[in-house]
Amino acid sequence: MRPLLLFPIIYHLALAANIRSIFLFKDVMKSNTTALKTSGFNTLIMFGVGILGNGDIMYYSNTPGSQDVRIASGGAYVGGDALAQKVRSLKTGDTGVTRLEISMNAQNVKNLMTTPGPGSETPLYRNFQALKEAWALDAVNNDDESIYDLNSSVAFGRMLGRIGYKYTIAPYTNAQFWLNMKNQLNQGLREQDLLLDRVYLQCYDGGANNNPPGWQTFLGMKVVPLIWVINDSKPVYGVTAAQARTRFTQWHQQSALAGGGYWNDYDIEKMGLSYRDYGNVLSSVFP
Numbered sequence: 122m123r124p125l126l127l128f129p130i131i132y133h134l135a136l137a138a139n140i141r142s143i144f145l146f147k148d149v150m151k152s153n154t155t156a157l158k159t160s161g162f163n164t165l166i167m168f169g170v171g172i173l174g175n176g177d178i179m180y181y182s183n184t185p186g187s188q189d190v191r192i193a194s195g196g197a198y199v200g201g202d203a204l205a206q207k208v209r210s211l212k213t214g215d216t217g218v219t220r221l222e223i224s225m226n227a228q229n230v231k232n233l234m235t236t237p238g239p240g241s242e243t244p245l246y247r248n249f250q251a252l253k254e255a256w257a258l259d260a261v262n263n264d265d266e267s268i269y270d271l272n273s274s275v276a277f278g279r280m281l282g283r284i285g286y287k288y289t290i291a292p293y294t295n296a297q298f299w300l301n302m303k304n305q306l307n308q309g310l311r312e313q314d315l316l317l318d319r320v321y322l323q324c325y326d327g328g329a330n331n332n333p334p335g336w337q338t339f340l341g342m343k344v345v346p347l348i349w350v351i352n353d354s355k356p357v358y359g360v361t362a363a364q365a366r367t368r369f370t371q372w373h374q375q376s377a378l379a380g381g382g383y384w385n386d387y388d389i390e391k392m393g394l395s396y397r398d399y400g401n402v403l404s405s406v407f408p
């Protein structure tokens with residue numbers, strides 16, 4: 122009978138894999154995706170997705186010379202083949218990346234959850250379904266920093282869950298709101314089936330004083346602290362790879378974390394930093 126035990130053990134190890142993440146602020150058509158795939162990261166989170174009042178989905182540009190791209194409309198992917206191929210390539214070929222997320226704000230979510238609602242025939246549902254397929258996405262990250270409407274956020278999260286996405290959050294403040302959301306979205310679900318399965322905690326800028334172990338206790342789930350790499354936008358929050366190692370290690374010793382992550386790839390390239398150095402920190406602290 123012993124061999125039967127192997128499967129659950131392997132399954133458990135797969136679930137326990139440490140998260141090594143980076144937010145992609147730079148247009149994926151312009152960033153060094155080879156470096157992103159081969160520097161130790163296993164999770165990439167594409168920043169700058171948003172929805173319009175009619176349920177169309179946009180990929181907003183945060184890169185000089187790039188333009189905003191409409192990526193889903195009328196229940197179809199409309200972002201173009203080159204972009205779809207580039208995004209899909211992040212998880213294929215020579216890569217350590219196993220999970221790809223898109224990060225968005227909460228603009229228009231409340232309106233659309235009220236009318237027409239979260240049903241499977243709505244433009245929003247069909248657009249997210251088409252985008253998931255076109256880009257081979259695993260999760261949608263909620264980076265709401267202003268609206269915080271619980272009811273519509275929960276309805277939207279459940280809608281995404283029915284499409285097959287996981288749902289993640291990237292709080293910097295308002296812990297009670299995120300706890301309420303997590304409790305509603307994960308109510309009655311087993312550990313391996315959680316809908317809201319990851320928390321990326323901003324530990325810079327407005328979240329500079331966040332203590333990841335404290336958040337873990339409050340939320341009742343492990344978190345992935347995010348650190349901002351060296352940058353010229355808000356230099357005071359810039360952290361070298363060596364400093365990142367110290368901070369991740371200290372938090373992890375206080376209370377085991379789900380992994381670590383960085384904000385963001387654009388600054389790594391702009392400041393001439395090393396993906397390898399920042400990635401190695403995650404690979405050694407969160408092997």
Ligand SMILES: *[C@@H]1O[C@H](CO)[C@@H](O)[C@H](O)[C@H]1NC(C)=O
Binds near residue numbers: 153155156396
């Ligand atoms: C992209 O990253 C790879 C791997 O780190 C490196 O060899 C290559 O020189 C980089 N390309 C550019 C254009 O910087």
Ligand SMILES: *[C@@H]1O[C@H](CO)[C@@H](O)[C@H](O)[C@H]1NC(C)=O
Binds near residue numbers: 234235
């Ligand atoms: C909560 O959201 C659902 C789904 O969109 C909606 O039907 C319901 O009216 C909302 N309730 C409140 C109190 O806003």
Ligand SMILES: CC(=O)N[C@H]1CO[C@H](CO)[C@@H](O)[C@@H]1O
Binds near residue numbers: 353354357359360
């Ligand atoms: C160009 C620039 O100002 N870079 C700064 C980014 O942040 C780090 C850390 O504070 C500074 O050392 C850099 O000078």
